[in-house]
Amino acid sequence: MGVSVDEAVSTGPVRDHTPPTRRFGGRGRSVLEIALLTVLAVVMLFPVLWMIETSIKENRDVYAIPAKFFDFTVTLDHFKDVFVASGGRSALSVSFLNSVVVAGVSTALATVLGVPAAWAYSRFAVKAKKDQLFFILSTRFMPPVVVVIPIFLMYRQFGLIDTKLGLILIYTAFNVPFTIWMMKGFVDEVPAEYEDAAMLDGYTRLQAFWRFTLPLLLPGIAATAVFALIFSWNEFVFAIFLTSSDDVRTAPPAIAGLIGGTTVDWGLVAAASVVFALPVLVFAYLVRKHLVAGVTLGAVRR
C-alpha cells in the first residue's frame, strides 16, 4: 500500500506552512525548491498522466509514432469495454466486483476484530502486554511473499484455493495487526474517565465503551479502515497465487492478465487501471486529514 499512502499524506501542503529556513537564503532556496519539486512531480505524475491519456485515446492514436500528447480524438470506448463485453458483463467487471467484496469484507472483519482488541490493550493491564503487542506487530515485519508458498499449501488442504473466502481471510489476517496498532493509539487518546463516569452512572463496561468511547473513535476507525481497504484493494501477490478462475479473481491480477497475449489492448489496460485507481484516490481524499493524523500519531500530545 506504500504508494497510495505516500500520495495520501503528501507533504506538499504541509510544507507550505513551515517557515522557510535561512540556510540557503530566502529566494534562492525557494526557486531551487520549486524547481526540484516540479521535476519530482513530473517524474511521479507522468505515468499517471500517460495512463489517463491512453485510456481515452483511440487505438490507432495509442500506437502512433511519434506519440500524440494533445492532438488525438477522445473516446470512452475503452471504459465501456471494461464493464461491458459482447452479450453481457465483461470478465473485468466481475473482477472489480470481486475486489469490492473481498476488500470490503476483509476490512470490515479486521475492524470488528481489531477495534475491541485495541480497546482492551489500551484500557486493561494485560499480562506481558508489550510482548503481546510486539508479537502482533512482528507478523508484519516480513514481506508477504515469504509466506505465499506455505499458505498456498495450507489453503490447498482446507479447500480455500481459488475462493473469495480464502482471500478475505488472508487479508483480514494482515489487516488485524495493523488495525490493533493504529487503533490503540486512537483509544489511548480518549480519556478512560469517560468510561469510568459512565460506569458510575449505571452502565456496564461494554455499554460504556459502546456508547461513549466508540463514537469518539469513529474518525480513527474511518482512517484505519481506509488504510486496511487500500491494502486489500491493492494486494497483488496473494491474489495471483491463490486464485485462478475469472469468477474469483480480484482486479489486480485480472488487469495484469490483460497483458501477455499476442496483442495487448493498451487502451483497455489503461482504462481498467484508471477505474482501479479511482476508489483509492477518492477514499484517501475523503479521510486525508485523518490519514495524516494516523501517520503522525503520537507526535503531538493532547
Place this chain on the structure above:
Amino acid sequence: MAGIEVTALHKRYPDGTVAVEHVDLSIGDGELFVMLGPSGCGKTTTLRAIAGLERQTTGDIHIGDTLVNDLPPAERDIAMVFQFYALYPHLRTRDNLAFPLRAEGLPKAEVRERVDEAARLMRLGPLLNRRPRRLSGGEQQRVALARALVRRPRAFLMDEPLTNLDAELRADMRTEIKHLQGALGTTMVYVTHDQVEAMSLGHRIAILNKGRVEQIGTPLEVYDRPASLFCAAFIGSPPMNLIEVEVADGKLRSQGGLVLTPPPGLPRDRCLVAGVRPEALEVTEPGAERSVPARVVSAEWLGDEIIYVVDHGGQRDVRVRMPPTVRFAADAPVGLRHTGGTPAVYDVSTEELVA
C-alpha cells in the same frame, strides 16, 4: 450518607505490579477524608476500588452497612469527580447533569428539579446550554462537581479534582469544595498529592506510601508528629529537619552541640533522628544565649519570610524559617537555637516514630 470501611485491601494487577500492598481505612459518616501521597503510592487505586472501577485482589470494602465487594459501581450509590472532568463532550451542561438521573430512570419533573438545584448550588445558570468544549477548566470542574451532586450519593469520591486548574482557581475551588461538603454533610474521600490541599481540606489525612498507610490523623497531628521519616519528609514546605542525635545526660545532643528535650520513654542504644520543624529553630547572632555555632549556607527570600539553610555540625541542610526582618548574609557565622517543644524522635533503622 454513610461511612466507608476498607479492610486489608490488596490490589495486584495481572502483570504483577502491586498497586496497593495493605490498606485499612475507617472513614466516618460525614467526614472529609483525604488520601495523600506521592504518585504510585496506591491512593488512586484505593479510591477506584472503593468506587468499584477496580476489583481488589483481596480485602473488603463496606459502604455504610453494605459489603460492596461484588457490586458494580452504579449500585454503590457513590459519585466520583475525576482529574480530567469526564463531561460527556456531546452533551450540553444541562444534559450532562441530567444524565446520571435519567440513567436511574427518575421522572422528568424530578430530574429538572434536581438539575436546577445543583446548578444553583454551583452557580451554573449561564452555562447550562453550553457544551463542555465551550467551558473553561474551572467551569468544567464546577459542572463535574454539580454532576456528582445531583445524584445525592452516599459518598463523594474525588480523584485529584483540582490538579488541572491554575493556582488561583485551585484555591477558590478548594474553599468551595470544603464549604459544599460542610453544607451537605456528605462523606467525601479526596485523593491528592498536594499537601496544602490535604492540610486545608481534610478532617483527617491518610498518608500513603508504596501501597501502605504510613499515618492517619488530623492535619495538626500529621504536621506535629509525623509517624515515620517518610511522613516527616513529605509534609511541610520546607520539610522537617532530620537531625541525628545521641542520648547523653538525659538530653538529646546533636553532633553540632544542639541540645533538645527528649520525649519520655526514649529507647537507649539506638541510632536516633530528631524531627525539628524549620519554625522550631532560630538563627541568632553568634554566641547568643543557648545557641550553638552554625554558618549560613544560603537564604531564600520569600517576601513574608526567609528560609535560611544553615550548616550545623557538618549537616549542611538545616532549614530555619525566620521573619523577613532578620537578615544574615550568606557564609556569615551565626548561632542556632531551638525554640520549640519536645521533638519527634525516629529510629533510623525502622524509620518509625519511637517517641
